[in-house]
Amino acid sequence: DTGVSQDPRHKITKRGQNVTFRCDPISEHNRLYWYRQTLGQGPEFLTYFQNEAQLEKSRLLSDRFSAERPKGSFSTLEIQRTEQGDSAMYLCASSSTPTGGWNTGELFFGEGSRLTVL
Amino acid sequence: QKEVEQNSGPLSVPEGAIASLNCTYSDRGSQSFFWYRQYSGKSPELIMSIYSNGDKEDGRFTAQLNKASQYVSLLIRDSQPSDSATYLCAVNKVDAGGTSYGKLTFGQGTILTVHP
Numbered sequence: 001d002t003g004v005s006q007d008p009r010h011k012i013t014k015r016g017q018n019v020t021f022r023c024d025p026i027s028e029h030n031r032l033y034w035y036r037q038t039l040g041q042g043p044e045f046l047t048y049f050q051n052e053a054q055l056e057k058s059r060l061l062s063d064r065f066s067a068e069r070p071k072g073s074f075s076t077l078e079i080q081r082t083e084q085g086d087s088a089m090y091l092c093a094s095s096s097t098p099t100g101g102w103n104t105g106e107l108f109f110g111e112g113s114r115l116t117v118l
Numbered sequence: 119q120k121e122v123e124q125n126s127g128p129l130s131v132p133e134g135a136i137a138s139l140n141c142t143y144s145d146r147g148s149q150s151f152f153w154y155r156q157y158s159g160k161s162p163e164l165i166m167s168i169y170s171n172g173d174k175e176d177g178r179f180t181a182q183l184n185k186a187s188q189y190v191s192l193l194i195r196d197s198q199p200s201d202s203a204t205y206l207c208a209v210n211k212v213d214a215g216g217t218s219y220g221k222l223t224f225g226q227g228t229i230l231t232v233h234p
Contacts, residue, residue, distance in 0.1 A: 031220055040126070042206050042224030043162065056221065091161055095220050106152070107222060109161040 004110035006092050012116045013082055020078045021113040025094030032075050033107060034067055035091040036060070043091055049075060082117045089114050119144050122209050124225035131232055137194040139228050141207030144188065150210035151183055151190045152222065157203045166192060197232040204229050 005024045013019050025032045031050050035043035046065070047057045051072035061067075064082075069075040079086055093107040122143050131137045139153075150169050154162035168174045168181040168190065180193040190209075194201055204227040210220060 033221070040226065042122075042208075042226050043222075045221055045223070048219070048221060055219065106164060106167055107220065108164070112161045 004092055004094050004108055006090075006110040006113050008113060009111060010114045010116075012118065014118050015082060015084060017082055018078065018080045019082055019115060020076055021090050021092075021115075022074060022076050023092030023110060024074045025092070026096075026108060027073075029094035029096045029108070030072070031095045032069055033093045033095070034075070034077050035093065035109075037089045037091055037112075038087075046077075079115075082115075084117045087115055087117045120225070121145060121223045122207055122225040124205075124207050124228045126226055126228060128229040128231050131197050131230070133197060133199060133232055133234050135197050135232075137197045137201065137230055137232070139192040139194075139205050139207075139230065141190045141192075141225055142188055143190070143207075143209045143223075145209070145211055146185075146188065148185075148188075148209045148211050151181070152208040152210070153179075153181060153192045154206040154208060154224075155201075155203045156206055156227065162206055194230075197230075199232050199234055202230060202232050 007022045033048040034046040037043040045058050046061050047067050049069040052069050064080045067077045089112045091109050091112045093109045095107050124141050153166040155165050156162045166179050166181040168183045171183050174181045178195045182191045206227045207225040208222040
């Protein structure tokens with residue numbers, strides 16, 4: 001396991017359909033993040049997990065979005081009833097926190113899942 | 119005011135020159151600062167991190183941090199065409215209790231073009 005992997009890399013769907021993305025973090029990393037990036041913008045934070053617990057969700061994450069990390073390993077991000085405005089690159093990142101330590105914030109990103117909603 | 123601001127560019131420099139990229143942030147509680155490089159269609163790649171005031175050098179890259187001015191910069195010496203990419207500045211905040219969760223706030227990125 002040499003990095004964060006995401007699947008699928010590309011998804012084209014019709015408006016109103018549901019889509020699910022999967023992220024496998026670096027194996028020893030306990031924190032997992034989802035970001036969204038649109039063209040010409042920096043990544044925007046969506047949510048993050050420490051182990052299996054979802055600790056924070058952005059206001060950007062509407063009720064149509066749900067994320068899980070059931071066993072503290074891989075994570076899924078589901079978007080229900082997709083809209084054209086959901087078209088973006090969905091980036092997963094992971095990091096590790098030293099025991100009793102302070103998370104430096106160094107994130108390692110996967111290659112992303114590009115969503116196109118027609 | 120955006121939390122993290124960068125000049126979107128594009129910044130064009132000749133090969134071999136120094137490229138200077140700038141970033142300002144609004145939250146004085148910010149503790150960690152990062153520069154990510156992103157090639158077109160690819161994901162961000164961490165190239166520099168800096169946590170205290172001053173300069174930090176790594177090869178051709180130097181990050182500079184001035185917390186009083188809420189300013190962080192990246193210098194790329196001897197720029198190469200392969201350095202052409204978008205450079206993202208990112209900031210890690212802490213909560214009221216001083217705990218960092220590793221949640222980054224990114225600027226919009228500066229497009230750098232190095233021409234031969």
